[in-house]
Amino acid sequence: MDILLQLLMSGVALGMIYAVIAFGYQSTFATSGTLNFGQGEALMLGAMVGLSLSGDIMGGPYVNYWLMVPLVLLFGALQGALVEFVGVRPAIKTKSEFGWIMSTIALGIIFRNVAENVWGRDDLPFPSPLPTTPIHLFGANVLPMELMVVVGAILMMALVEFFNRRSIYGKAVVATSSDRDAAGLMGINTGLVITFSYALSSMSAAFAGVLIAPITLTGASMGAVLGLKAFAVAIIGGLTSGLGVIVGGLLLGVAETTTGFYVSTGYKDVPGLVLLLLVLAIKPSGLFGKTTIKKV
Amino acid sequence: MLVINQLKAAYGQVQVLHGIELTIPKGQVVTLIGSNGAGKTTTMRAISGMLKPTGGSITLGGKNITGLPAHRIARIGLAHSPEGRRVFPTQSVRDNLLLGAFTRLTFGGKRARGDIQGDLDRALDIFPRLRERQFQQAGTLSGGEQQMLAMARALMLNPDVLLLDEPSMGLAPILVEEVFHIIGRLKAQGMTMLLVEQFASAALAVADYGYVLENGRIAVHGPAEQLRNDPKVRAAYLGIVQH
Numbered sequence: 001m002d003i004l005l006q007l008l009m010s011g012v013a014l015g016m017i018y019a020v021i022a023f024g025y026q027s028t029f030a031t032s033g034t035l036n037f038g039q040g041e042a043l044m045l046g047a048m049v050g051l052s053l054s055g056d057i058m059g060g061p062y063v064n065y066w067l068m069v070p071l072v073l074l075f076g077a078l079q080g081a082l083v084e085f086v087g088v089r090p091a092i093k094t095k096s097e098f099g100w101i102m103s104t105i106a107l108g109i110i111f112r113n114v115a116e117n118v119w120g121r122d123d124l125p126f127p128s129p130l131p132t133t134p135i136h137l138f139g140a141n142v143l144p145m146e147l148m149v150v151v152g153a154i155l156m157m158a159l160v161e162f163f164n165r166r167s168i169y170g171k172a173v174v175a176t177s178s179d180r181d182a183a184g185l186m187g188i189n190t191g192l193v194i195t196f197s198y199a200l201s202s203m204s205a206a207f208a209g210v211l212i213a214p215i216t217l218t219g220a221s222m223g224a225v226l227g228l229k230a231f232a233v234a235i236i237g238g239l240t241s242g243l244g245v246i247v248g249g250l251l252l253g254v255a256e257t258t259t260g261f262y263v264s265t266g267y268k269d270v271p272g273l274v275l276l277l278l279v280l281a282i283k284p285s286g287l288f289g290k291t292t293i294k295k296v
Numbered sequence: 297m298l299v300i301n302q303l304k305a306a307y308g309q310v311q312v313l314h315g316i317e318l319t320i321p322k323g324q325v326v327t328l329i330g331s332n333g334a335g336k337t338t339t340m341r342a343i344s345g346m347l348k349p350t351g352g353s354i355t356l357g358g359k360n361i362t363g364l365p366a367h368r369i370a371r372i373g374l375a376h377s378p379e380g381r382r383v384f385p386t387q388s389v390r391d392n393l394l395l396g397a398f399t400r401l402t403f404g405g406k407r408a409r410g411d412i413q414g415d416l417d418r419a420l421d422i423f424p425r426l427r428e429r430q431f432q433q434a435g436t437l438s439g440g441e442q443q444m445l446a447m448a449r450a451l452m453l454n455p456d457v458l459l460l461d462e463p464s465m466g467l468a469p470i471l472v473e474e475v476f477h478i479i480g481r482l483k484a485q486g487m488t489m490l491l492v493e494q495f496a497s498a499a500l501a502v503a504d505y506g507y508v509l510e511n512g513r514i515a516v517h518g519p520a521e522q523l524r525n526d527p528k529v530r531a532a533y534l535g536i537v538q539h
């Protein structure tokens with residue numbers, strides 16, 4: 001029983017990381033119908049920049065973890081805006097249906113190569129801002145950092161939701177998502193809204209990066225698998241459903257930790273992918289999605 | 297106020313507008329009449345920037361707006377209530393109205409802020425059904441209610457020129473009358489408007505001037521009164537055949 005609880009809690013923390021990255025996929029899909037396939041690399045860059053700022057790898061630490069987070073968020077936003085400007089905007093302008101897929105993947109590979117050259121290929125430890133001794137919660141051992149992942153993830157998504165509902169700029173983002181032409185007639189610069197959604201998307205990933213880095217290791221290759229799994233979560237939960245990515249993330253996170261323990265760590269990726277295949281076969285718009293993805 | 301010269305527009309390779317000349321003087325209501333597919337909606341879309349013209353020029357209040365993106369044209373002061381309503385379905389009626397005032401509420405939106413709350417109240421006074429439903433999702437409104445919302449939303453921009461594309465579409469007869477009544481009131485307040493309506497005779501009754509569009513060309517134009525008495529216009533567009 002205790003073991004199961006333990007696995008559930010680790011699964012939840014992992015799941016919330018997936019949810020945050022998947023949330024980023026949703027944000028660009030909503031406004032532009034495109035996705036940043038370099039989300040994993042945006043996460044990795046966020047973690048590496050965070051490590052450079054508050055770790056001791058580049059003559060630092062320059063700032064502590066808590067001051068580093070907003071700087072990394074800013075970096076993530078700028079990186080996302082760059083991806084949109086260089087890779088996505090031209091494709092949208094020329095109405096190239098698939099150009100953005102290649103260009104976001106290509107940019108992701110470039111970012112990873114740059115990271116390998118700047119920070120090396122080895123995984124580096126990321127100093128934890130919180131004590132690394134587990135605390136006891138309902139009979140299970142939980143790392144303080146794992147709790148922080150859950151709180152941070154929920155806080156971020158709640159803030160964005162609040163922005164979308166309450167501020168006129170957030171309303172403009174929602175309007176752009178539902179009808180781009182009509183939003184333009186309101187005086188909303190929808191091109192800028194799409195840039196913003198890319199900034200938000202990479203910012204979420206960078207945030208996930210600095211949340212997860214103290215629990216795992218940091219390195220140029222850390223993003224690839226996370227980005228892919230979060231993509232599965234976005235599909236499972238539905239690219240159009242905010243709630244869906246949380247449920248999808250938790251499902252996948254818990255499925256992985258329990259399979260890893262009860263079956264074999266070698267198979268821990270299988271249940272998530274099976275779930276993905278099932279969802280694609282039975283409800284392609286995702287468990288909570290409203291619209292179906294265009295049939296091909 | 298709005299001057300259109302040799303306007304050409306196309307969807308892909310198919311040219312739809314073949315050089316349209318149209319003038320909307322300040323404070324006047326101009327109506328565009330034509331059968332289905334004549335290019336009325338396309339004309340409006342080309343004016344508001346939803347569709348990039350392939351030729352010609354458009355000036356709004358002396359500013360050349362040809363080829364500008366829709367959001368910049370809106371900021372200069374043109375509101376377009378588009379065909380098919382196009383309300384934001386997942387957002388509340390109130391949010392839709394606030395989005396109509398986006399250019400007044402935001403930095404860089406360029407329109408004078410004015411009295412947003414007062415205008416919101418006025419819009420809800422004009423359309424009482426919207427007041428009752430202001431916190432409801434716009435997508436849950438009936439078609440007619442959505443039509444009213446689209447018009448109210450356009451008014452929230454406090455526009456210098458208002459384009460109305462079939463504002464009475466899908467409305468019950470009594471509400472159609474109401475819409476024309478509202479257009480009359482806006483006119484009395486000095487609003488400059490371009491109106492497209494399926495009820496051509498009612499449109500000509502409220503308008504100062506009319507243009508008849510046939511296959512993407514202006515076939516006839518003249519003061520509304522004159523068009524209403526033109527036998528050809530009567531036969532083709534007003535459904536009145538003279539014996």
Ligand SMILES: Nc1ncnc2c1ncn2[C@@H]1O[C@H](COP(=O)(O)OP(=O)(O)OP(=O)(O)O)[C@@H](O)[C@H]1O
Pocket residue numbers: 307310312330331332333334335336337338339379
């Ligand atoms: N999105 C589009 N793509 C291709 N062709 C279009 C598109 N929209 C309109 N057309 C064509 O352009 C022509 C003019 O259409 P438009 O919608 O401007 O007509 P309209 O005068 O508004 O007609 P209605 O009274 O039916 O609203 C039509 O032949 C139509 O088929």
Ligand SMILES: [Mg+2]
Pocket residue numbers: 336337338379
């Ligand atoms: Mg039309």
